[in-house]
Amino acid sequence: MSNVPVTELNDGTRIPQLGFGVFQIEPDGTAAAVQTALEIGYRHIDTAEMYGNEKGVGQGIRDAGLDRADVYITSKLNNGFHEPDDARRAFEKTLSALESDYVDLFLIHWPLPTLYGGDFVSTWNVLEEFAKEGRARSIGVSNFQPAHLDRLAAESATVPAVNQIEVHPYFANEEVREYGQRHGIATEAWSPIAQGKVLDDPVIERIADAAGRSPAQVVLRWHIQRGDIVFPKSVSPDRIRSNFALFDFELDNSDLDAISALDQGESGRTGPNPDKFDYIPK
Numbered sequence: 001m002s003n004v005p006v007t008e009l010n011d012g013t014r015i016p017q018l019g020f021g022v023f024q025i026e027p028d029g030t031a032a033a034v035q036t037a038l039e040i041g042y043r044h045i046d047t048a049e050m051y052g053n054e055k056g057v058g059q060g061i062r063d064a065g066l067d068r069a070d071v072y073i074t075s076k077l078n079n080g081f082h083e084p085d086d087a088r089r090a091f092e093k094t095l096s097a098l099e100s101d102y103v104d105l106f107l108i109h110w111p112l113p114t115l116y117g118g119d120f121v122s123t124w125n126v127l128e129e130f131a132k133e134g135r136a137r138s139i140g141v142s143n144f145q146p147a148h149l150d151r152l153a154a155e156s157a158t159v160p161a162v163n164q165i166e167v168h169p170y171f172a173n174e175e176v177r178e179y180g181q182r183h184g185i186a187t188e189a190w191s192p193i194a195q196g197k198v199l200d201d202p203v204i205e206r207i208a209d210a211a212g213r214s215p216a217q218v219v220l221r222w223h224i225q226r227g228d229i230v231f232p233k234s235v236s237p238d239r240i241r242s243n244f245a246l247f248d249f250e251l252d253n254s255d256l257d258a259i260s261a262l263d264q265g266e267s268g269r270t271g272p273n274p275d276k277f278d279y280i281p282k
C-alpha cells in the first residue's frame with residue numbers, strides 16, 4: 001500500500017523514513033488526527049511524554065483498525081525523569097498510555113547538560129535496559145550535540161540508533177548531521193518545515209511552482225533526498241494527505257543545492273539550544 005522508503009538503523013531494525021508528528025496536537029484531538037494519518041497510509045508516529053498525547057496515539061491506532069505491530073511508534077523520556085528510577089517509572093507510564101508492551105523507538109528527549117550534574121549517561125544506561133528487555137526495540141537520543149554523543153561513545157556500550165534534531169532549510173544543522181553520518185546514527189529532522197516559517201521563502205516558492213507541488217512538499221522532499229527521517233505535524237486532513245505525497249516526484253541537484261543554500265546557521269534555529277535548554281515541564 002505504501003511506497004514510503006525504509007531506513008535501516010544501526011541495530012538492524014527498520015523505520016519508515018516518513019512519519020506523522022503529534023507535537024502540539026491537543027490530547028483530545030490526537031486519536032482522530034492519528035487515525036486520519038493511518039488511513040492515508042502513514043505507519044510511523046512520533047510522540048513524547050512531554051506532548052501529553054500518548055494515549056491518543058494508542059487510541060488512534062486502534063480506531064484505525066490496525067494491529068499494534070503495523071505501526072512504528074516513537075516516544076521520548078520527559079525532562080523531569082532523568083534519574084534512573086524516575087526514568088523506569090516514566091517508561092512504564094508511556095507503555096501504559098499507549099496500551100502497548102513495547103515502543104519501537106525510545107529517546108532521551110533533551111540532554112539537559114546543565115541539570116542532573118550533567119549526567120545523561122546514567123539515563124542512557126536505563127534506556128539500554130529497556131532495549132535489553134525488548135520493551136524498546138531501538139533506543140536513541142534527541143537534541144544531542146556532538147560533545148554529548150562523544151561522551152556516550154566513551155562511557156557506554158551502545159551507539160544511539162537515531163539523533164532527533166532540529167533540521168530545516170533555515171537551520172541545516174550540518175555539524176550534527178555529519179557526526180551522525182560518521183558514526184552510524186540516523187538523523188531525524190524535527191520541525192522539518194520550520195512550523196511553516198520556510199514555506200513562503202521565494203526560493204522554495206519558485207521551486208514549488210516549477211514542480212507543480214506545494215512548498216511543504218518540496219521542503220519535505222528535500223529532507224527525503226538528503227536521507228533524513230521526517231514526521232511533519234498537521235491537524236488538517238488535506239495537509240496530512242499532501243505531506244504524504246512525496247514519492248512521485250524528484251528534485252534535481254540544482255533545486256537541492258538552492259534549498260540547502262538557505263541555511264542561516266545558528267541564527268536559523270527556531271527551537272531551544274540543546275547546550276542551554278533546562279526546561280522541566282510542571
Ligand SMILES: NC(=O)c1ccc[n+]([C@@H]2O[C@H](COP(=O)([O-])OP(=O)(O)OC[C@H]3O[C@@H](n4cnc5c(N)ncnc54)[C@H](OP(=O)(O)O)[C@@H]3O)[C@@H](O)[C@H]2O)c1
Pocket residue numbers: 020021022023024046047109142143164165189190191192193194195196199214216217231232233234235236239240242243271
Ligand atoms: N525532539 C524534539 O525536541 C522535537 C521538537 C519539535 C518537534 N518534534 C517532532 O517533530 C514533529 C514535527 O515538527 P513540528 O510539529 O514542530 O513542526 P512542522 O512539522 O515543521 O510544522 C508543523 C506546522 O506546520 C503546519 N503545516 C503542516 N503541514 C503544512 C502544509 N502542508 N502547509 C502549510 N502548513 C503546514 C501545521 O499546521 P496545521 O496543523 O494547522 O496544518 C503546524 O503548524 C513534531 O510533531 C514532533 O513529533 C520533536
